[in-house]
Amino acid sequence: MIEWWPAPAKINLFLHITGRRADGYHELQTAFQFLEHGDKLKFTITETPEIILQTQLTDVAADDNLIVRAAKLLQTTAKVTLGVAIQLYKKLPMGGGLGGGSSDAATTLVALNKLWQCDLTEDQLATLGLQLGADVPVFVRGHAAWAEGVGEIFTEIDPPEPWYLVIFPDCAVSTAEIFSATELTRDCEPITIAGFLAGEGSNICESVVKKLHPPVAQALTWLAQYAAIPRMTGTGSCVFARFNSADEAENVLQNVPEHWHAFTAKGCNESPLSLCAKDFDRSLNVTAN
């Protein structure tokens, strides 16, 4: 049986804004890839219907935590009478653009769907996830993706899987703050998947974030000494660069200034959550046979 379920980080390999809908949401083009690095969650199913989060996050009330919101949403939708106690091992910085909150929510949906035996389909879980946040569906689906619309229309992609060095420049960036900035570029020319795979694309939010959060600019400048095309993920604040091997990424990690948190991780097109869910299904089949 699975004890700890992974909630991996994602990075946006590029991020363009192509327009804005009448409801204020932005139309995007982006490419998501997962990292072999992230949070972990442990679920203990209970006979009574309470949902208890045993690990508290500073600054997030338990009822606002996306883990609790995801569990409640699934419990109500699938009319589940069981409950759950959840432990969280939090590694991903909040407001870092690594999608930690969304990934925690997706792992909760995917794991509890199995542990509570709800039998919702992946499409149903992704639709539920979208109610919690724009980034939740890609974590539910678990494959690297080209995304359009407000980030919910996916095409699976298989870009190279390099090693990354990721720096969290010790500042949190709110997605809503960046999307409400007047100087944000909102009219990028659409690009194609083939164009992206050939190297087109950048993160259009970088200039606004660098201006509002100088540590992000400093981290990008620092990384540029060691790697071509350092980039910000999502609306920040983390920045990343790619390397051909774990050793190359590790060597640069040794030099990262102490006041920044940093880590290395391999990029992966199938998410650790998806692999874990398959392991879970296999273990059930073994027990049944």
Ligand SMILES: C[C@@](CO)(OP(=O)(O)O)[C@H](O)COP(=O)(O)OP(=O)(O)OC[C@H]1O[C@@H](n2ccc(N)nc2=O)[C@H](O)[C@@H]1O
């Ligand atoms: C733009 C991305 C790229 O990955 O940024 P990051 O959050 O990862 O940095 C995400 O899609 C973000 O997803 P997520 O963080 O789940 O966003 P949400 O909670 O749904 O929305 C936060 C706020 O951002 C704005 N928002 C979000 C998504 C979008 N396509 N257009 C928007 O204008 C809305 O004002 C919304 O209130």
Ligand SMILES: Nc1ncnc2c1ncn2[C@@H]1O[C@H](COP(=O)(O)OP(=O)(O)O)[C@@H](O)[C@H]1O
């Ligand atoms: N389980 C959770 N983990 C992280 N953040 C959460 C969680 N639940 C709710 N949040 C809220 O979501 C915000 C965004 O967090 P996160 O997804 O980690 O960053 P980002 O969207 O920049 O990748 C946090 O600042 C926090 O207020």
